[in-house]
Amino acid sequence: MNTDTLKKQQNSTVKTERITGAEAVIRCLLEEGVDLIYGYPGGAIMPVYDELYKYQDKLTHILTRHEQGATHSAQGYARTSGKVGVAIATSGPGATNLVTGIADAQIDSTPMVCITGQVASHLLGSDAFQETDIIGISTPVTKWNIQITKAEDIPAVMAKAFYIARSGRPGPVLVDITKDAQFAEIDFSYEKCKGIRSYKATPKTEPQSLKDAATLINAAKKPMIVWGQGVILGEAEAEFKAFVEKTGIPAAWTILGVSALETAHPLNVGMVGMHGNYGPNKLTNECDLLIAIGMRFDDRVTGNLATYAKQAKVVHFEIDPAEVSKNVKADVAVMGNVKNTLAAILPEVNKNTHASWLQEFEAHDKIEKESVIQEELYPTKDGISMGEVIRNVNEVTKGDAVVVTDVGQHQMMAIRYAEFVKSKSNVTSGGLGTMGFALPAAIGAKMGAPDRHVVAVIGDGGYQMTIQELGTIFQNNIGVKILVLNNEFLGMVRQWQELFFENRYASTEMTNPDFVKIAEGYNIPANRVTERADLADAVKTMFETEGAYFLEVCVEKENNVFPMIPTGASVSDIRLK
Amino acid sequence: MEKKRFTISVYSENNVGLLNRISGIFLKRHINIESLNVSKSEIENVSKFTVVIHTEEEVARKIVGQIEKQIEVIKAFYHTDEETIFQESVLFKIDSALLFDERQIQNIIKESNATIVTVSRDYFVLAKTGRRPEIDDMYNKLKPFGIMQFVRSGRIAVSKAEMQITALLKEIQ
Numbered sequence: 001m002n003t004d005t006l007k008k009q010q011n012s013t014v015k016t017e018r019i020t021g022a023e024a025v026i027r028c029l030l031e032e033g034v035d036l037i038y039g040y041p042g043g044a045i046m047p048v049y050d051e052l053y054k055y056q057d058k059l060t061h062i063l064t065r066h067e068q069g070a071t072h073s074a075q076g077y078a079r080t081s082g083k084v085g086v087a088i089a090t091s092g093p094g095a096t097n098l099v100t101g102i103a104d105a106q107i108d109s110t111p112m113v114c115i116t117g118q119v120a121s122h123l124l125g126s127d128a129f130q131e132t133d134i135i136g137i138s139t140p141v142t143k144w145n146i147q148i149t150k151a152e153d154i155p156a157v158m159a160k161a162f163y164i165a166r167s168g169r170p171g172p173v174l175v176d177i178t179k180d181a182q183f184a185e186i187d188f189s190y191e192k193c194k195g196i197r198s199y200k201a202t203p204k205t206e207p208q209s210l211k212d213a214a215t216l217i218n219a220a221k222k223p224m225i226v227w228g229q230g231v232i233l234g235e236a237e238a239e240f241k242a243f244v245e246k247t248g249i250p251a252a253w254t255i256l257g258v259s260a261l262e263t264a265h266p267l268n269v270g271m272v273g274m275h276g277n278y279g280p281n282k283l284t285n286e287c288d289l290l291i292a293i294g295m296r297f298d299d300r301v302t303g304n305l306a307t308y309a310k311q312a313k314v315v316h317f318e319i320d321p322a323e324v325s326k327n328v329k330a331d332v333a334v335m336g337n338v339k340n341t342l343a344a345i346l347p348e349v350n351k352n353t354h355a356s357w358l359q360e361f362e363a364h365d366k367i368e369k370e371s372v373i374q375e376e377l378y379p380t381k382d383g384i385s386m387g388e389v390i391r392n393v394n395e396v397t398k399g400d401a402v403v404v405t406d407v408g409q410h411q412m413m414a415i416r417y418a419e420f421v422k423s424k425s426n427v428t429s430g431g432l433g434t435m436g437f438a439l440p441a442a443i444g445a446k447m448g449a450p451d452r453h454v455v456a457v458i459g460d461g462g463y464q465m466t467i468q469e470l471g472t473i474f475q476n477n478i479g480v481k482i483l484v485l486n487n488e489f490l491g492m493v494r495q496w497q498e499l500f501f502e503n504r505y506a507s508t509e510m511t512n513p514d515f516v517k518i519a520e521g522y523n524i525p526a527n528r529v530t531e532r533a534d535l536a537d538a539v540k541t542m543f544e545t546e547g548a549y550f551l552e553v554c555v556e557k558e559n560n561v562f563p564m565i566p567t568g569a570s571v572s573d574i575r576l577k
Numbered sequence: 578m579e580k581k582r583f584t585i586s587v588y589s590e591n592n593v594g595l596l597n598r599i600s601g602i603f604l605k606r607h608i609n610i611e612s613l614n615v616s617k618s619e620i621e622n623v624s625k626f627t628v629v630i631h632t633e634e635e636v637a638r639k640i641v642g643q644i645e646k647q648i649e650v651i652k653a654f655y656h657t658d659e660e661t662i663f664q665e666s667v668l669f670k671i672d673s674a675l676l677f678d679e680r681q682i683q684n685i686i687k688e689s690n691a692t693i694v695t696v697s698r699d700y701f702v703l704a705k706t707g708r709r710p711e712i713d714d715m716y717n718k719l720k721p722f723g724i725m726q727f728v729r730s731g732r733i734a735v736s737k738a739e740m741q742i743t744a745l746l747k748e749i750q
Binding site: 140196198199321 | 589590597605638643646648746
């Protein structure tokens, strides 16, 4: 805790009020522009909940059915609104239930502040009722965390928490507040955090790096862009598009970058990585310059690093210095927010077209269409394919919906085939691969983008990990469209068992309940489709029905997601079947 | 790539949870911490962690990047043994009778430039500061006579080249 800040605050002439620590927490949230939080009450956080009751006209609290749901909802909200998501829980199990969501937010750089209650400070370390060392537990998965034991520390810590969560490369922050600190009274005044001396949110851009990058870009004959979520987090969509269009460079995306450039853009060449598109994966190993923009070369993107883009020079536009040359060595690193660096490099790069190089992507695309995509979107077999469900969604939404996905086969199918026309339209658990993410994340996504359709595409496995959040949807009238693609398997694991474990289906087959009845139990209109002939109308009805809707589509049980780069293989060894 | 010994120096805000955060970065990569020392630094209210590890330079570089990313860390550096001046300290507790019965012990004390910290009827305590081989040598010589207690501190080190920390602090303040 920075005592200087505290002293300054106490000595300042700013008007102060005498309030409790618990009320101070609420006031801090309001000062940070928060009007919506997700959480679950319990003993050690009750003083804050008591204040929430008094402030309910200014601050909406959504009671999720599990603390994990609170974090994923906060994440979904952050991802579609661009604001900091806030989750709140009690000590002990309340706090530990947040951990999965915090870890998810950490690896996917989602701005989130979690507030946990803690046992009274005199009980700390005594194994008191519902005491856990949530600071120790959450340290490896938070951008920053801190325990408050004195009420007077609350305003400065909360200001710091929000500053850290949203600045630079965003991430989750956990603030643990002992119960006595919630009860104690303080003289409240609030000052927003404007900087922390040991923390440089955005690194300085070296002018020389821009020149070096521009030189490589202008000289390249076969350049390729791979962009990630940095473009969305930096709100750099316009700068990015201008860069892509001026340089004429084919651009591929990572799963978290997807909606930053519309799907139909002629230079959007698809997804890289394990279940990405054929062209961008193959051609990663043929390009002469790889321009990475706001992405971190995750192993699911690169496959075997020893054979990844070895022939290419690499330019890396990045905000986090620790990501530069972590997995793939950068010949030139351009540090900073891509919004600024892309704008700065634009005048330095030549207007260009790479027609014959782009044709190579088109040729690969043709191969993929013929061998994979056509059959997935327009199957000739009887069973419904996941791809054709997504195609039907596209036909209704015209790419304007927010697509939230869980983790597994349906996720890859949704990401591969969903069409997007605007940014912040994809909410998925990329880095952590958290099953159970989608349903609660969709709640937050809808509240962050209330005027848009939000469709949660979920597998039958992941759906049952957080199915209790139907209660949250019901109680709060959250108008999310829940689209469960039911293959009665943990499909992705089953696919691996088929391909790499000689069809030994160990614990992947699911005997499922009547999902329609369950949804109806929560008063959510529901339908089940088993025949292709009914699919289009059912999807249409789902979107046309006011409010929440549940649609289960019984899909082919043992379909596989292709293309695929097997673990440890090179991107150029991508398999079409 | 060849493994070497690296001294990692971390300048940080004095914060209770930070040690946990920093050690977690080593833990994740299964890097054994050979020694760890935390002390104040040349800058007021700035702590200094000195961590010794044995690894490839590439790993040391990435670890320093991930340490530096922690909010309370101001700056982190890594250096090879050749780039630093470093020392360790040890204490030996030995039976006092030996001081009088075994002449050889007095020679060992003299040769190793150790100092006698205290002498009581039952035991005496030797202190020695130096590099690992000298300390190991002294240990090996004393061992046959019986050592009641032995403890070695973490490495402390200063770099031969300047650590650009003061200027950095001025810039960010």
